[in-house]
Amino acid sequence: MTDLHLPLDRSAGRLAAQIAAGFRSAVRTGRLTAGTRLPSSRDLARDLDVSRGVVVAAYEQLTAEGFLIARRGDGTRIAPLARPDEAPPAAVQNGVPAPSREPRPEPAPPPAPAYDLWPGKPDLSAFPRERWISAARAALRTLPHDALTYPDPGGVPALRAELAGYLGRVRAAHADPGRVVIMNGVAQGLSALLRLLRASGHTLLAVEDPTSDRQLPMLDASGLRVIRVPVDAEGLDVAALARTGARAVLVTPAHQYPTGVVLSPSRRAELIAWARDVDGLILEDDYDAEFRYDREPVGCLQGIDPERVVLLGSVSKSLAPALRLGWAVASPAVAKRLRSHRETTDLGAPVLEQYALAELIRGGGYDRHLRTMRRRYRARRDALAGALNSRMPGAVVRGVSAGIHLYVELPRGCDEDAVVARAALSGVSVAGARPMWSAGRAGHAKPALVLGYAGLSEPRLVKAAQLLGQAVTDGTEG
Ligand SMILES: Cc1ncc(COP(=O)(O)O)c(C=O)c1O
Known part of the structure; x- marks a missing residue:
């Protein structure tokens, strides 16, 4: 939490998306007004205790959407077009004020990611x-x-x-x-x-x-x-x-x-x-x-x-x-x-x-279902692990051939939060491993992703691996 009042739920992941949603909501409700200058990505990252790449990704997204304007020498400001949702004046009909409007619904949640690799879910479409x-x-x-x-x-x-x-x-x-x-x-x-x-x-x-x-x-x-x-x-x-x-x-x-x-x-x-x-x-x-x-x-x-x-x-x-x-x-x-x-x-x-x-x-229906799912998940695991091997050089898949998630150590020098944030912007939702480590050991653990592959077909997993590979490369080059 900062004085900008951007609450973050670290267990929910997608920190860049949460920061962007917090700004949109602040603009819509009028809490942040046109022209307001925002803190630098470095300062905000420090206040929120996230990596700078996460804030940069959020600012880039909001700039692309027209909520923010970034000018060299002038920092980043709320765009003039980004006006709060004003309630229209109460209508009067035949001298009688119309009933007050229903309260505005909460802003819609961000759209579902195109490639949902958030861990912990089986293939819900396969429920028998x-x-x-x-x-x-x-x-x-x-x-x-x-x-x-x-x-x-x-x-x-x-x-x-x-x-x-x-x-x-x-x-x-x-x-x-x-x-x-x-x-x-x-x-x-x-x-x-x-x-x-x-x-x-x-x-x-x-x-x-x-x-x-x-x-x-x-x-x-x-x-x-x-x-x-x-x-x-x-x-x-x-x-x-x-x-x-x-x-x-x-x-x-x-x-x-x-x-x-x-x-x-x-x-x-x-x-x-x-x-x-x-x-x-x-x-x-x-x-x-x-x-x-x-x-x-x-x-x-x-x-x-x-x-x-x-x-x-x-x-x-x-x-x-x-x-x-x-x-x-x-x-x-x-x-x-x-x-x-x-x-x-x-x-x-x-x-x-x-x-x-x-x-x-x-x-016997439970056993039959498990047999089907074992075959399906095995093919998906192999497809994702194989695609990561070729699309993310230097990454290491840990663990045995089992389950519905992969633990993938990122290539040396990667910023885990920034990779997660960039992946989210390209439509791939993944969890970083850092929140799963104790504070004392997180600093020593290699940056890693936890990828749930149960719900995606093999071709989609290959595409997701390609986008993840790109998210890693962009960070290494940047
Ligand atoms: C390791 C682990 N065990 C168990 C659970 C909880 O599972 P259940 O749905 O059975 O309560 C979770 C939930 O995410 C989990 O991560």
């Missing part, structure tokens, strides 16, 4: 609508009326049973229906577990560094002190974890988010030994574990020590985040506390969706 309709219809046809009352707060038995079977078969989880608690996604499962940890005396939570910046606010809101633990090519550094004094850790062993590494066998053993040693708890976020392309995914940690590990998963990446359906698989004692958490906070998850998912799994 027909299969879901059939599953929901089958469930509705057969459900007794009584099933429509308040549900078991831990989840309807049919879904817990299907998930226990599925997770045992596919993720080698130690799951029986009594250990499965239905949650509204990993996010709610995690928030509930953190609350339980606090209630039982924990004050610290160890978390991977880097980690999902979408999750960080949830962790901060827990009241636990979040301690970041480095991730290297083998995953979480367990020796460093042991030095933190924490007795609870959140990890993504199947496919570390965002770097894409898999927790190595020796680290898995060390992590379990650590948990036993400190009488601790491992929160295993089974992030995008369904999608491993070059081999079978390793089984989950929870299957090794079901009393010390809580497995968290959801259908957000396998079907759609909009369903808000997920699960925790925990020891009977923790499962009981999670169930009573739901009973005392929200009385459980929506029932019809739970039955529909149970039916989808039971009838």
